[in-house]
Amino acid sequence: MRVLAKGIIEIPGTTLNLIITEGEGIKIRQENRNFIEMTIGKKSLEADINNDKYYGLVCDHIIPLEPSNSHSENLLRYYKEKVLMKWAIESSKLLVSEYGSLSRRIILSKEYFLLDHYRRKGSLFIILKNYFKILAERSLMNVDEDLLAGSLNALISEGYLKQVKYDDKFALGHKALSHKASYVRVFLGSMPYLGLLNLRVDVKALFHMISFLALNIRSDNILLVDLEEMTKRHMFLETDSGLIPFSTPLPMEQPYEHIRRLGGIINTTYLVKSNLDNELCVLKKYHEWTDLKWLPLALWALGAYNFDASAKRRLVNEYSMNRELKEKNFKVPKVYYISLKNKFIIEEHIEGRLFKDVIIESLKTGKGLEVIEDVLSEVAKVHNHNIVLGDANPTNMIVAEDNNVYFIDLEQAKYSDKYSWDLATLLFFTAHYIQGLSLENLSEVLQAMVNGYLRYGDVKVIKDALSPLYLRVFSVLAFPHALIKTYVDLRRMVLALSKAS
Ligand SMILES: Nc1ncnc2c1ncn2[C@@H]1O[C@H](COP(=O)(O)OP(=O)(O)O)[C@@H](O)[C@H]1O
Numbered sequence: 001m002r003v004l005a006k007g008i009i010e011i012p013g014t015t016l017n018l019i020i021t022e023g024e025g026i027k028i029r030q031e032n033r034n035f036i037e038m039t040i041g042k043k044s045l046e047a048d049i050n051n052d053k054y055y056g057l058v059c060d061h062i063i064p065l066e067p068s069n070s071h072s073e074n075l076l077r078y079y080k081e082k083v084l085m086k087w088a089i090e091s092s093k094l095l096v097s098e099y100g101s102l103s104r105r106i107i108l109s110k111e112y113f114l115l116d117h118y119r120r121k122g123s124l125f126i127i128l129k130n131y132f133k134i135l136a137e138r139s140l141m142n143v144d145e146d147l148l149a150g151s152l153n154a155l156i157s158e159g160y161l162k163q164v165k166y167d168d169k170f171a172l173g174h175k176a177l178s179h180k181a182s183y184v185r186v187f188l189g190s191m192p193y194l195g196l197l198n199l200r201v202d203v204k205a206l207f208h209m210i211s212f213l214a215l216n217i218r219s220d221n222i223l224l225v226d227l228e229e230m231t232k233r234h235m236f237l238e239t240d241s242g243l244i245p246f247s248t249p250l251p252m253e254q255p256y257e258h259i260r261r262l263g264g265i266i267n268t269t270y271l272v273k274s275n276l277d278n279e280l281c282v283l284k285k286y287h288e289w290t291d292l293k294w295l296p297l298a299l300w301a302l303g304a305y306n307f308d309a310s311a312k313r314r315l316v317n318e319y320s321m322n323r324e325l326k327e328k329n330f331k332v333p334k335v336y337y338i339s340l341k342n343k344f345i346i347e348e349h350i351e352g353r354l355f356k357d358v359i360i361e362s363l364k365t366g367k368g369l370e371v372i373e374d375v376l377s378e379v380a381k382v383h384n385h386n387i388v389l390g391d392a393n394p395t396n397m398i399v400a401e402d403n404n405v406y407f408i409d410l411e412q413a414k415y416s417d418k419y420s421w422d423l424a425t426l427l428f429f430t431a432h433y434i435q436g437l438s439l440e441n442l443s444e445v446l447q448a449m450v451n452g453y454l455r456y457g458d459v460k461v462i463k464d465a466l467s468p469l470y471l472r473v474f475s476v477l478a479f480p481h482a483l484i485k486t487y488v489d490l491r492r493m494v495l496a497l498s499k500a501s
């Protein structure tokens with residue numbers, strides 16, 4: 001059979017020679033411990049690229065190949081490009097299945113696509129984990145930068161990837177993002193572990209060879225860091241202090257000094273100081289829902305709002321919705337650092353007054369109503385983007401010294417049309433804060449909320465906020481007389497507004 005191209009891979013202890021010929025089939029020849037020759041027919045190689053005929057195990061050896069002679073270069077290049085594109089498409093789709101809505105914010109370096117492929121292979125064929133690690137390492141060493149960049153750029157024009165403002169980095173394109181989660185199952189289903197008993201002769205030979213090579217690798221030749229970890233170092237999220245990898249070797253580069261705990265019942269939020277520039281920051285650590293304090297809130301809200309419980313999802317919400325609101329020109333704290341692995345986020349510390357304190361002050365003095373109007377009008381603007389804050393209680397907004405309104409707790413925020421839930425939260429928390437105070441300014445405060453909201457919002461949202469479902473949820477929060485007065489006042493306002501229009 002005519003030889004089309006030749007290449008070699010140095011695997012510790014062995015040299016693997018790979019020969020691509022015309023025709024079909026796989027042949028393996030082992031001269032001694034240190035020399036293995038694998039001959040692949042062009043048709044078989046292409047069937048593995050196009051249909052995973054050999055479970056991609058032939059493709060896995062293409063990228064790390066070094067051409068044995070100059071006339072092998074072009075053909076190897078051609079196949080390498082095909083393999084790289086195939087892997088990058090697979091990885092992109094799987095990223096969407098794994099990270100859901102966050103996937104559109106993930107930024108990837110070129111190397112990600114190589115590492116992710118071998119990472120997945122290693123986790124499917126567990127006993128060959130170290131072997132795939134070696135192939136990953138060889139691939140990183142031998143891959144031609146231009147070829148890798150070229151393959152990924154081709155996927156930009158196909159819509160799988162998207163250019164970002166960072167050099168040599170990529171985000172997912174619309175074609176990958178529109179992919180449905182079922183892909184994972186399809187992919188895993190195509191890996192026939194159980195079918196191994198019934199393998200064709202050529203596949204058996206291939207497995208035989210790989211197992212031999214894998215067993216030959218001495219553990220001192222294996223990279224210490226694992227592939228999972230390495231892959232995550234090539235995935236990034238954008239923050240206000242640049243790109244943050246999904247995984248960095250701890251301890252963090254920029255240590256923070258603990259100052260004190262801040263309020264908040266759901267997470268543990270700390271005021272910290274950066275040792276780098278002495279700036280005050282907020283570190284928010286997310287706990288699992290097993291935390292008891294969550295339970296009552298969840299029970300109250302049962303059916304009223306669909307809360308996200310898992311720590312990871314809440315962190316992802318906080319980050320993604322912070323970015324969404326920022327892009328829409330709302331005021332949110334800068335994000336300096338995010339760790340999905342250790343479930344915390346570090347943000348800018350906003351100087352100012354908690355909206356809760358603003359409300360209490362107005363309930364006491366009847367003054368400062370224009371600030372309340374401003375906050376509510378900001379909430380209405382958020383709603384106009386089809387975003388609900390989810391936990392709009394007044395400890396989650398800060399009125400800064402320049403009177404800008406900051407949204408600081410976005411872990412339950414999402415795209416939704418349950419605007420009335422936010423309004424109910426804001427209005428009924430006011431009834432909660434009046435405890436121990438005289439009721440004389442309550443109507444003015446509520447009126448200011450309604451007026452502020454109506455600058456950009458719809459009266460129907462306020463009307464819906466008075467639904468019995470919400471009333472039941474919040475009846476645990478406030479004394480009945482404050483709650484009833486709040487309800488009666490608001491009904492009156494809504495009725496007056498409906499009549500006027
Ligand atoms: N970026 C920030 N700037 C200033 N204070 C903050 C910031 N983030 C949180 N806080 C303070 O910490 C409290 C708790 O934080 P929050 O994010 O609301 O956590 P929780 O989910 O536990 O309510 C807030 O009510 C506020 O007083």
Ligand SMILES: [Mg+2]
Nearest residue numbers: 264395396409
């Ligand atoms: Mg909060």
